[in-house]
Amino acid sequence: MKIKSSFKTFALKSVMATGVIALTSSAQAFEPARTAECIAPANPGGGWDFTCRSVGKTLVDLNYIKGNVQTVNMSGAGGGVAFAHTVSKRTKDDALIVAASTATTTRLAQGQFPGMNSDQVKWVGTLGADYGIIAVANDSKYQNLAQMMDELRNDPNSVKFAGGSASGGWDHLKVLITAKEANVTKLPKIKYLAFSGGSEALVQVVGGHIDAFSGDISEVKGFLDSGDLRVIAVLSEERLPAPLNNIPTALEQGVSSVAPNWRGFYVPGNASNDSYEWWVNTMDELYKTQEWKDVMAKNGLMPFHKTGAEFTQFVKNQTLDIRILSQDIGLIK
Secondary structure: OOOOOOEEEEOOOOOOOOOOOOOOOOOOEEEEOOOEEEEEOOOOOOHHHHHHHHHHHHHHHOOOOOOOEEEEEOOOHHHHHHHHHHHHHOOOOOOEEEEEEHHHHHHHHOOOOOOOOHHHEEEEEEEEEEEEEEEEEOOOOOOOHHHHHHHHHHOOOOOEEEEOOOOOOHHHHHHHHHHHHOOOOOHHHOEEEEOOOHHHHHHHHHOOOOOEEEEEHHHOHHHHHHOOEEEEEEOOOOOOOOOOOOOOEOHHHOOOOOOEEEEEEEEEOOOOHHHHHHHHHHHHHHHHOHHHHHHHHHHOEEOOOOEHHHHHHHHHHHHHHHHHHHHHHOOOO
């Protein structure tokens, strides 16, 4: 059932028992009167699905939303189906948020959402950065990133990669950026297979059908815990906090590849200003809570927080940067 927007005004006058700092009495906030909806633009198990479910649960646990946050998976076109649905059918829905990431700005930068642009939605904020990884099945012959890059330099067709973003999307770009920094030539010949979500791509890698997975650290925790997967490089400036601090960075292995993937949300472009401000203020408060810090630590998310006008400008700048990068690598003209 489609959720209709229904918000009520209230003044927060005290500090909530959960420890969340309330707004002062001079500020007005808007709270969903009933269940909100979060669209994850991919199948269950990937990064967008993680974003919706983890944020939704924390919002409910901390009593920001009185009912539930329903996660709706809407895969297709690397996030394009969800974006089109939002701007065409849900444009005034105050109770809707949509998970987004660097993968979203990548597709916008490359013109992969025909007739659509970043100005058609309102950008709420980010709640951390999920760093990129290159991973292989536990029994893979590849023991480190240098070994894999050596093979690609000898033959760009020698390693087959899988990811949860579309061809040319952020997961694909991570492979190309890493290979370029490792002095691999003929980048367009590198094999990349796109799946409808990270979980589908991971199953193919763990099953031995595809050589390597390109994705984000939050997507692989279950496979790491089970021992089915090995991460041979995390694309971060330094090692991630424990318990992920045993994973070497690409930089340590002589490859200057860094690929943070912010995790955040947008809302429909014609959502009311009051509801937009409520979502922005709520994400600001949520980011400061111990509950969310625990979620970040457990899933390898690193600090990265921008909201409102600052985040909107960041999206515009990143879209331009990725467009230039995509042209340099040869993905677009």
